[in-house]
Amino acid sequence: MKLELITLSGPKLQEDVYEVILPTGDGEIAVYQHHMPLVTTVVPGVITVRRKKEDSDAARDVFATNGGIAEIGGSQIRLLVDEADHADEIVEQEAAEALAAAKKLKEEAKDELELERAEALIDRQAVRLKVAELRRHGRRPRV
Amino acid sequence: MANTIAIKRRIGSVKNTRQITKAMELVAASRMRKAQEAAQRSxxxxxxxxxxxxxxxxxxxxxxxxxxxxxxxxxxxxxxxxxxxxxxxxxxxxxxxxxxxxxxxxxxxxxxxxxxxxxxxxxxxxxxxxxxxxxxxxxxxxxxxxxxxxxxxxxxxxxxxxxxxxxxxxxxxxxxxxxxxxxxxxxxxxxxxxxxxxxxxxxxxxxxxxxxxxxxxxxxxxxxxxxxxxxxxxxxxxxxxxxMMAMKSATDNATDLVDDLTLAFNNIRQASITQELAEITGGAEALND
Structure with a gap:
């Protein structure tokens, strides 16, 4: 199954994979080869990619995303998300600081637009922090 | 000599302008690189x-x-x-x-x-x-x-x-x-x-x-x-x-202008030296006679 993970800052991943777990509006789904054609929303959460069938859980690639859209059809899956940060790219402390800053932004928000933005920022940083924490504990991430 | 002073001033001001356009060119070039990367990434x-x-x-x-x-x-x-x-x-x-x-x-x-x-x-x-x-x-x-x-x-x-x-x-x-x-x-x-x-x-x-x-x-x-x-x-x-392109051609133009003006300046300076020499030798000849 060909996975294309495309973000606003360029394509992150374009390769054959065995399994993709992604957070959708209706809950987490796992996608394998020959999945039925599906268009669904991706919500802020963790995308997990297993490249080969025999890969262990710990060997999977984990991305924090802030949501987007997934187009699944036959032997390909296209994930169009604004951002996808690989667990290795996230520094836990930075994510924690960013989350605190986002929360502060929410308290200080003056209008609806600012509030929405702050909430989106909180979602995003919370997911990043989660991914970073889970990597530290060496556990498989669950959201 | 009045003419050479005017040209000298002109050269000075064109050089100043060139410095500014050059700086703007460099700033635009670095911003362009960033903007270009961003555009291509997404x-x-x-x-x-x-x-x-x-x-x-x-x-x-x-x-x-x-x-x-x-x-x-x-x-x-x-x-x-x-x-x-x-x-x-x-x-x-x-x-x-x-x-x-x-x-x-x-x-x-x-x-x-x-x-x-x-x-x-x-x-x-x-x-x-x-x-x-x-x-x-x-x-x-x-x-x-x-x-x-x-x-x-x-x-x-x-x-x-x-x-x-x-x-x-x-x-x-x-x-x-x-x-x-x-x-x-x-x-x-x-x-x-x-x-x-x-x-x-x-x-x-x-x-x-x-x-x-x-x-x-x-x-x-x-x-x-x-x-x-x-x-x-x-x-x-x-x-x-x-x-960046506009500022680059402005800088090039300024350089050309400075070259032209320098040439004109040197011409006039040399002409005035030649003239002075001619006058001195002319004067000396007259005294000898």
Whole structure:
């Protein structure tokens, strides 16, 4: 199954994979080869990619995303998300600081637009922090 | 000698100008690199977003969605992207010329025009135009533009489209083909997926989860955001690139001018020395006689 993970800052991943777990509006789904054609929303959460069938859980690639859209059809899956940060790219402390800053932004928000933005920022940083924490504990991430 | 002093001053002032244009060239070059990278990075995303929007718009259930609905065009909203500052060669005038051509086309087709202007230069122009109604002006956008900075604009445009004030939203921006080629371009923003293309059989069969409305409600908006965002990035890259080219030729011109003036200056200086010598020798000859 060909996975294309495309973000606003360029394509992150374009390769054959065995399994993709992604957070959708209706809950987490796992996608394998020959999945039925599906268009669904991706919500802020963790995308997990297993490249080969025999890969262990710990060997999977984990991305924090802030949501987007997934187009699944036959032997390909296209994930169009604004951002996808690989667990290795996230520094836990930075994510924690960013989350605190986002929360502060929410308290200080003056209008609806600012509030929405702050909430989106909180979602995003919370997911990043989660991914970073889970990597530290060496556990498989669950959201 | 009065003449040499004037030329000397001229040389000095041209050199000063050259320093400024040189500095502007360097600044524009570094900004261009950044803007170019940003534009190229997100190109893959917006390309696929566009494909997706287009195939989605061909699905019957989707084409009835408020952001996808095609109507007879009675009014059109034009979003024109220019810069706040000039000195960028033909950047602003090209974009504005393309905009005026669109306005003219609207007028001859009997379509009412609304305008949202981005950038000081567009703002100045539209404020003088009687044939269009200006619904928004966005000036002095921050240097490090973020997607959410464009939210108010997109909301306004989407609102005008969904409440049927306008039947079409087009963006006039400058596409960055390469660092020496940038062309004004018209991007069809709404109704989404305006271009007619083949529908992929796969998508036609696709299920939508949780529902068509939900997927479109959240995703379509994002994909549309991204189209405008890409247009903005392309414009910024074009602007900086054109400014760099303009400043480079200004610097080259200044250098040529300094060379010419230096030559003229040396000519006059040498002429005056020769003349003085001639006068001295002439005087000495006269004394000898």
């Amino acid at each position: 190109r893959a995303y917006s390309q696929i977003a566009r494909e997706l929007l287009t195939s989605l718009s061909n699905i019957t259930e989707v084409s009835e969605h408020s952001l996808f609905k095609k109507r007879t065009i009675k009014a059109r909203l034009l979003v024109v992207i220019t810069s706040d500052r000039g000195m960028a060669g033909a950047y602003n005038s090209n974009a504005l010329r393309a905009y005026l051509a669109e306005l003219k086309a609207d007028k001859s087709a009997g379509v009412k025009s609304y305008t949202i202007a981005i950038g000081q230069k567009a703002a100045q122009l539209v404020s003088r135009l009687p044939q269009t109604e200006v619904v928004g002006v966005y000036k002095h956008l921050p240097e490090d533009l973020q997607v959410h900075d464009l939210q108010p604009l997109i909301r306004e445009a989407a609102k005008m489209f969904t409440d049927e004030t306008v039947d079409k939203v087009d963006v006039i921006y400058t596409h960055f083909y390469s660092s020496i080629n940038q062309q004004p371009n018209v991007l069809h923003l709404l109704p989404a997926g305006f271009a007619e293309t083949e529908i992929s059989a796969q998508l036609n069969l696709a299920e939508f989860e949780p529902s068509v409305e939900h997927v479109l409600g959240s995703a379509a908006k994002k994909l549309i955001d991204c189209q405008l965002w890409q247009a903005m990035l392309e414009s910024v890259a074009s602007e900086q690139s054109m400014r």
